Amino acid sequence: MTVRWALEEVGQSYDVRLVSFQSMKEPEHRALHPFGQIPTYEEGELVLFESGAIVLHIAENHAGLLPDDANARAGAIMWMFAALSTVEPPIVQREFSHYLERDKPWHNERLPMLENLIRSRLEDLSHRLGGSDWLNGSFSAGDLLMVQVLRRLKGTDLLGEFPALSAYVARGEARSAFKRAFDAQLAVFAGTQGHRGEEGA
Amino acid sequence: MTVRWALEEVGQSYDVRLVSFQSMKEPEHRALHPFGQIPTYEEGELVLFESGAIVLHIAENHAGLLPDDANARAGAIMWMFAALSTVEPPIVQREFSHYLERDKPWHNERLPMLENLIRSRLEDLSHRLGGSDWLNGSFSAGDLLMVQVLRRLKGTDLLGEFPALSAYVARGEARSAFKRAFDAQLAVFAGTQGHRGEEGA
Numbered sequence: 221m222t223v224r225w226a227l228e229e230v231g232q233s234y235d236v237r238l239v240s241f242q243s244m245k246e247p248e249h250r251a252l253h254p255f256g257q258i259p260t261y262e263e264g265e266l267v268l269f270e271s272g273a274i275v276l277h278i279a280e281n282h283a284g285l286l287p288d289d290a291n292a293r294a295g296a297i298m299w300m301f302a303a304l305s306t307v308e309p310p311i312v313q314r315e316f317s318h319y320l321e322r323d324k325p326w327h328n329e330r331l332p333m334l335e336n337l338i339r340s341r342l343e344d345l346s347h348r349l350g351g352s353d354w355l356n357g358s359f360s361a362g363d364l365l366m367v368q369v370l371r372r373l374k375g376t377d378l379l380g381e382f383p384a385l386s387a388y389v390a391r392g393e394a395r396s397a398f399k400r401a402f403d404a405q406l407a408v409f410a411g412t413q414g415h416r417g418e419e420g421a
Numbered sequence: 422m423t424v425r426w427a428l429e430e431v432g433q434s435y436d437v438r439l440v441s442f443q444s445m446k447e448p449e450h451r452a453l454h455p456f457g458q459i460p461t462y463e464e465g466e467l468v469l470f471e472s473g474a475i476v477l478h479i480a481e482n483h484a485g486l487l488p489d490d491a492n493a494r495a496g497a498i499m500w501m502f503a504a505l506s507t508v509e510p511p512i513v514q515r516e517f518s519h520y521l522e523r524d525k526p527w528h529n530e531r532l533p534m535l536e537n538l539i540r541s542r543l544e545d546l547s548h549r550l551g552g553s554d555w556l557n558g559s560f561s562a563g564d565l566l567m568v569q570v571l572r573r574l575k576g577t578d579l580l581g582e583f584p585a586l587s588a589y590v591a592r593g594e595a596r597s598a599f600k601r602a603f604d605a606q607l608a609v610f611a612g613t614q615g616h617r618g619e620e621g622a
């Protein structure tokens with residue numbers, strides 16, 4: 221979804237190749253992605269993995285996701301790293317805990333600890349965003365990744381505690397490129413139901 | 422240390438400003454780093470946080486950390502994101518667990534789980550590195566970040582289980598730029614002992 225959204229923002233067409241959970245761990249896919257995950261991205265001879273790297277590659281080669289001014293551009297890239305290195309990890313930790321440890325005796329004691337760590341990040345982020353529409357001037361690849369990271373919280377009550385961030389996510393989702401990507405993504409899942417298909421781009 | 426090493430690789434001089442643990446959380450520092458962490462980087466009007474973003478900014482503006490060929494350059498940046506988004510988070514999780522949960526009754530059961538997650542990443546990384554010196558051709562900003570991430574494991578036995586990765590880290594540490602950065606960093610800590618000083622660049 222992240223890569224799709226980026227491609228829709230810059231108006232580039234793309235083909236999608238689905239990768240099953242099983243084939244993700246097989247040598248053919250690991251040749252593209254050494255950690256056996258998705259997404260991967262292929263463009264001519266170039267093969268990339270890591271959503272952040274793929275989005276940055278798209279943003280550097282097409283107008284629409286990075287500002288022209290050098291300092292503003294560095295700031296947008298900074299928010300890409302902040303989304304993936306600072307805001308996402310505690311959110312992923314909570315997901316892991318939910319899926320792998322929710323039957324463990326310690327889960328009820330650990331969950332509030334994990335959620336407080338997420339809250340601390342959200343509070344700082346909300347404070348920095350303030351009354352602005354986007355993190356660094358105009359909408360950029362930094363916002364695209366940050367909105368995608370925050371959307372991982374949708375099954376929880378955490379995002380709702382920060383109205384400015386809920387509104388920020390809603391602004392991202394209201395973009396026509398997001399809607400096109402979301403509809404296309406939904407169509408894939410509707411079409412592959414029963415296959416447990418996942419998407420690689 | 423990460424930012425120092427990058428600056429030493431490209432031969433740029435720099436001044437260091439120390440930030441205490443206490444002042445990291447105060448408004449003046451948060452104006453530079455909304456999450457109240459280090460490092461931050463100032464260059465004229467530009468203020469950056471996030472090690473990855475700072476290293477990429479340095480690498481884009483000075484020769485020595487990114488290849489000229491466009492695809493090789495995208496590959497090096499991909500490894501920067503892989504270091505920070507895929508390899509580092511489980512290592513940080515283990516550190517958190519060690520500092521915050523080692524007296525908890527569940528720590529002994531969770532630790533092997535966390536270490537197996539790290540092992541899984543190291544195994545994939547070692548497999549991809551194979552017999553190469555560096556991850557993507559010549560030494561790049563991707564290697565710089567990956568070596569720094571792997572060095573976080575030095576207090577554990579995990580790195581030693583993967584001889585190819587131990588040798589990879591040793592190659593990084595043998596670079597003259599690394600040594601200059603390490604010595605300069607050590608001198609700061611020697612000079613501020615008792616202040617619990619941390620470094621911001």
